[in-house]
Amino acid sequence: MTGGGRASDGPDDGVRDARRIPGPRGAADDLDPRSTPAPSPPPPGGAPPDTPVPAQSEPDEAVAVPGAPVRDEGAAEGPVPVLSHRVLKALLGAWALAACSGEETAAVEDHLTECAPCAEEALRLRDAVGLLHTGGSLDLDPTLRNRVLDGCLGRRPARIPVPGWAAPYDAETARLDALLRDIGDAEWHAPVRLRWFEQERATSRRTTVAGVIAHLTAVDGLLSAALGLDDPLVGGEAPLDPAERTERYWSATRPPSTRAVREPWRDQSHELIRTASFAGRNVAELSVSYGHFALPLQDALLDRSFECWVHGGDIADAVDYPYEAPSAAHLHRMIDLAARLLPAALAGRRRTGLAGPARELVTPGAPGRSLHLEIEGHGGGDWYIALDSPAAVGSPDRAVAQVALDGVEFCRLAAGHVPPVEAAAGQEGDREAIRDVLFAAASLSRL
Structure with a gap:
C-alpha cells in the first residue's frame, strides 16, 4: 500500500504518515475513543472507480443555541478532535464561558447539532453566563428590609405591633x-x-x-x-x-x-x-x-x-x-417635631439677645404673629410658627412672613448641616422674623 505520494517500505508506513480523518459520527453515547477502531487512511489519488463509497448517514437537525459564537463555514479549520460524550458534556461549562480552545469549541458545537440533551444544557449555561454580566448595581436597596416586613405583616399582623x-x-x-x-x-x-x-x-x-x-x-x-x-x-x-x-x-x-x-x-x-x-x-x-x-x-x-x-x-x-432619606410619612413626623420645638427655641434665643423682641399684642388674648413655614416635596406640609410666645398657637390669619423649603433641606438645617443664610428657597414678608426662625431652626442641632 502507498501513502503520502511515496513508496512504502512496509505495510505500516502509509498508515503512520497519512492524515487521519474522523469517520462518521456515532451516537450521543460514544464509547471511549481508546476502544474505537482507527479509520483507514484514504488512498492518495482518491477512491478507484470500482471502490464502493460508504453511505453517509444524514446528521440530525441542528439545534440552535442562542448566544453561541457562529463559526465561519468558509474559514479553514483544523481537524475536529474525536471526543467522547462524557468529555464533551464536561466541556459545556467552559464553552459557555468562551474558555475552550479552538479545537474544543469546534468539537462541542458539532456535538450540539447531534445531542438534544447537551444542546438544552448549553442553553441553560448560556443564560446563566448572561446573569454574571449584569449592568445593575449589586447594592441592596436600603428600604428592602421595610418592604419585606410590610409584606410579611400584611399577611400576618404582629401579635404585639x-x-x-x-x-x-x-x-x-x-x-x-x-x-x-x-x-x-x-x-x-x-x-x-x-x-x-x-x-x-x-x-x-x-x-x-x-x-x-x-x-x-x-x-x-x-x-x-x-x-x-x-x-x-x-x-x-x-x-x-x-x-x-x-x-x-x-x-x-x-x-x-x-x-x-x-x-x-x-x-x-x-x-x-x-x-x-x-x-x-x-x-x-x-x-x-x-x-x-x-x-x-x-x-x-x-x-x-x-x-x-x-x-x-x-x-x-x-x-x-x-x-x-426616610419615608415621606416618617420625614413628615420629624419635620412636625422640629416645627413644634421652634417657638421654644426662638424664645430661648430671644432671652440671650440673639433674636428680635416679641411684639406686644394690641388685643389681649388675641393670637400673636406667626410665620408660615411651607415644606415642599418629600414629607411636605404647612406649619404656622408662633413668633411672640412659646405657648401660643400659630395662626394663618396673623402670618407676617413665609418661608418655603424642601423637606430634606429643612431637616439638614435643623441638624446644623446647612447655614441658615443659605437654607431658604423662598422668602416673603418680615425679614427679621424670617431670620429669627431660620437661626432658631439651626439652634435645634446639637452634638
Whole structure:
C-alpha cells in the first residue's frame, strides 16, 4: 500500500504518515475513543472507480443555541478532535464561558447539532453566563428590609405591633444597622465630622464611624433610663446633657471604639422598641429628660430617629455608601417635631439677645404673629410658627412672613448641616422674623 505520494517500505508506513480523518459520527453515547477502531487512511489519488463509497448517514437537525459564537463555514479549520460524550458534556461549562480552545469549541458545537440533551444544557449555561454580566448595581436597596416586613405583616399582623409613634425609630435604626453590617473592619475607623450649630456659628467635632455609634448609644441611654432599662453609662451619676454623656462615654471606651460597639447599640435599640411595644399606650407620654429640656417618650423616640438618620448620612458620606432619606410619612413626623420645638427655641434665643423682641399684642388674648413655614416635596406640609410666645398657637390669619423649603433641606438645617443664610428657597414678608426662625431652626442641632 502507498501513502503520502511515496513508496512504502512496509505495510505500516502509509498508515503512520497519512492524515487521519474522523469517520462518521456515532451516537450521543460514544464509547471511549481508546476502544474505537482507527479509520483507514484514504488512498492518495482518491477512491478507484470500482471502490464502493460508504453511505453517509444524514446528521440530525441542528439545534440552535442562542448566544453561541457562529463559526465561519468558509474559514479553514483544523481537524475536529474525536471526543467522547462524557468529555464533551464536561466541556459545556467552559464553552459557555468562551474558555475552550479552538479545537474544543469546534468539537462541542458539532456535538450540539447531534445531542438534544447537551444542546438544552448549553442553553441553560448560556443564560446563566448572561446573569454574571449584569449592568445593575449589586447594592441592596436600603428600604428592602421595610418592604419585606410590610409584606410579611400584611399577611400576618404582629401579635404585639410596634406603636406608630415608635415606627420611625424602628425603621431608621434598621437602616443604619444594614449600613454597618455592610462595611469592612477598616471602615469603622474612617474619619467622620459631626456638625451642629451653636449660637451664631457652625461647630464640628471629629470622630470615627465607631465613635458615632458610641455617641448614639450614649444618648439613647436617656430613653433606656426613663423606661427602667440599663443605662450604658455606669459608675457615678450619669449626666443628662447629650454632649456630656457622649464625652464621658467616649472617655470610658478608650482606646478608640471598634466595630464591637455595633452589638450593644443594636441590642439597646431593640430593647427600647420591645419595651415601648409591650408597655401599652400610656407610656407614650412618659417624660424623658435631656437636662435643659424634656420630651415625652413618643417625641424623644422621634428625636432619636431623626439623629439616627442624620448620623447615618454622616457615616455613609465617610464610607461612600448610598443612603436615602426616610419615608415621606416618617420625614413628615420629624419635620412636625422640629416645627413644634421652634417657638421654644426662638424664645430661648430671644432671652440671650440673639433674636428680635416679641411684639406686644394690641388685643389681649388675641393670637400673636406667626410665620408660615411651607415644606415642599418629600414629607411636605404647612406649619404656622408662633413668633411672640412659646405657648401660643400659630395662626394663618396673623402670618407676617413665609418661608418655603424642601423637606430634606429643612431637616439638614435643623441638624446644623446647612447655614441658615443659605437654607431658604423662598422668602416673603418680615425679614427679621424670617431670620429669627431660620437661626432658631439651626439652634435645634446639637452634638
